[in-house]
Amino acid sequence: MRGGSIRHLGRLPPSRAPRPRRRPGLSKGTSLMSLSFRLSHRTRPHTPSGTQRWRTVQVAAVTAALGLATACGGGPESAQKDAPGSQDWATTTPRATGNLDTANWNLILEPTTLDPQQASNYGVNDVLSNMCESLQTLNPDFSISDGLASLKVENRGKRLVYSIDAKAHFWNGQPVTGADAAYSLTRAWHPSAQQAPIYNQYFAAVTAIKATGPREVTVDLQHPDLLFQKMMATFAGSVVEARYSKAHPDFGKPSVPPMCSGPYTLKSWKTGSKLTLERNQDYWRGVTAKTRQVVFSFLQGDSSQTRALTGGAIQGMYQPPTSALSRLGEHGKVYYGKSLLSFYLVPTAKTGPLQDPRIRQALFLALNRTAVARTAFGGAAAASRSMLPADVYGPVKATKSDGTGGSPDEIAQAKRLVKEAGSPTTKIVLAGAPAISDSLTQSLQAIAEAARKIGLNATYKPVTLGQFYDLFSGPQGWRSTGSDAFGSQWNLPVADPQAQFSVWANPKDPTNYSQFTDGTASKLIRQAAAEGDTAKRDELLARADRRLFDRLPWVPVVDVANVLYLDNSVTGPPASFVNWYSPWAQQLGASK
Structure with missing residues (x-):
């Protein structure tokens, strides 16, 4: 947040x-x-x-x-x-x-x-973090690793392919599929009128989200977005079962x-x-x-x-x-x-x-x-x-x-x-x-x-x-x-x-x-947002930080x-x- x-x-x-x-x-x-x-x-x-x-x-x-x-x-x-x-x-x-x-x-x-795509506060996040899983995992040292899925980066950082673990299944025994992941990410990207738009700003570079296999979801981007990759370890990347969620549109309430x-x-x-x-x-x-x-x-x-x-x-x-x-x-x-x-x-x-x-x-x-x-x-x-x-x-x-x-x-x-x-x-x-x-x-x-x-x-x-x-x-x-x-x-x-x-x-x-x-800082920050090379991005952010600290x-x-x-x-x-x-x-x- x-x-x-x-x-x-x-x-x-x-x-x-x-x-x-x-x-x-x-x-x-x-x-x-x-x-x-x-x-x-x-x-x-x-x-x-x-x-x-x-x-x-x-x-x-x-x-x-x-x-x-x-x-x-x-x-x-x-x-x-x-x-x-x-x-x-x-x-x-x-x-x-x-x-x-x-x-x-x-x-x-x-x-x-208890809707993960609308979770953004102390009580709800502390509870849901033990219930709902994301494509990636946030570790205690703030590093990111595989969660429900492993990540393969393609097309110079503009295509992210998430392969869901073959063993992963929901509480009801149904497998976690690419369709479930595509549905869940799309809810965060394009929240309905009933949803608070909590995570959609992190999807600004996204052009398409689709299931590309029974256990695979692919995200296409306008440009590389390393922050988006990290956000897949938060509830922006959380996966709920699509069929159940559509059948229970009010899920997240105490009784659902x-x-x-x-x-x-x-x-x-x-x-x-x-x-x-x-x-x-x-x-x-x-x-x-x-x-x-x-x-x-x-x-x-x-x-x-x-x-x-x-x-x-x-x-x-x-x-x-x-x-x-x-x-x-x-x-x-x-x-x-x-x-x-x-x-x-x-x-x-x-x-x-x-x-x-x-x-x-x-x-x-x-x-x-x-x-x-x-x-x-x-x-x-x-x-x-x-x-x-x-x-x-x-x-x-x-x-x-x-x-x-x-x-x-x-x-x-x-x-x-x-x-x-x-x-x-x-x-x-x-x-x-x-x-x-x-x-x-x-x-x-x-x-x-x-x-x-x-x-x-x-x-x-x-x-x-x-x-x-x-x-x-x-x-x-x-x-x-x-x-x-x-x-x-x-x-x-x-x-x-x-x-x-x-x-x-x-x-x-x-x-x-x-x-x-501040025009100088804003330009550096925009450049960093679209930079797929980690070292170059880090340098752009460091320069932006120097400028911001001065202002x-x-x-x-x-x-x-x-x-x-x-x-x-x-x-x-x-x-x-x-x-x-x-x-x-x-x-x-x-x-x-």
Whole structure:
């Protein structure tokens, strides 16, 4: 998802899965479930017409809410003093050695659907990743490997031939065919009027999808598209049975599960209470899951979640309350996982000082980003040094800052930039919703304070939830609050800078909230999108990154860890941010 969400500040509103996302902050007792219905991953209301990319308002708001709420512990004394640096964030947890009858797990959001082509949020993705499989697989180190199918690249990268494993079959015993794959990919490419267009932007280069054999599907492209190949490891490449899906057009509801092929099946879903997955005893890869069933609860609010986690009612949870990490470490193990998540100050399209890149650069230099990571995020983050989280770049050379902001030298540089920009006195309004979380408030207040230190007239403005969600409705969303910028946590679906750069390359993208445009960067990004040679593409993206880092379309604040809590009785799931697309429960089991 290319979108952002506020939960990552602590906890933010939901944004869309395929694009960067974020998690809304719910430290004030706000219901994540209610938030999930209001926003979509992009930061605009989650409706079929308003979510072309999976980073819509819902994900953005949920991410914001989630990230912020969990991080709202107060001051430095509540931060995890022993939290590892991002270079030491984990990919896996110790392997499970024993079987488990039932694992009790909490989701930060109850799923709103179990349709993989519409899955783009914390609750639904965490569940469906164990049920539905894609043509390719996303591994804990963010590499891509064979999933349901192996890939053969033909015609200089313009033809992708996926050969489905001969053993693969759905839960009902029917084989996974090329026709099933063609049907499923086409649903993502051309969503119906009843579907939210979550993944279709990744199919922009596609000219045809067709079954070319009983166990083969072929995708033809206008030009090579290496990002599309990676996206086949997400729900953009998920395969459901065509015959069943056509016979049950409303599949995905609690009473009508999808027909998939993964290691777990849906046993029951009692809305508002719990959802239970049961091990697939006829899994085509062989039964390796050590846990017979996983029971998901939907407890919301830091206090409720913390009581359940520390009391043993819940054995595990991704994105547990940041405010409780120190306490949780006394009852089990807290893992800081490698992630594709980051928190930004996002300028709006309002005319003002933040439209000048020198002012954005000055804020980046003046803000003590390490302090924000330690306090507002409870130590579950690291100061941003580049446009994107380090693990997004892979072989692409990232442009990085030397410092983490707020040092005397950086303050001096920031003041010089402000002077070069004409020392503007126009008020800079930074908007945030206190109901999202104290952490969002703390982060924006820290940014406003840093701005004032270098001579800018900046202020934090508390707004209502409705006004906050309006900010994600597109480039004109700032009007109801008069805001110049807002805070948002963003997460990417795969480790590829192109997934985020394409937003900043297009001023008409609905998640390009400031309508940022730079001809040099856009040209490089378009060239990279169509380049089939990996080395040449990496160089184009590195050049685009240098240009973007010089212009700062958004101001990077912190890279956010994928936090996982496991009590002492369980172990095994990946710690890295692959739980949205990989069957993490298959590795879950008893620690002894």
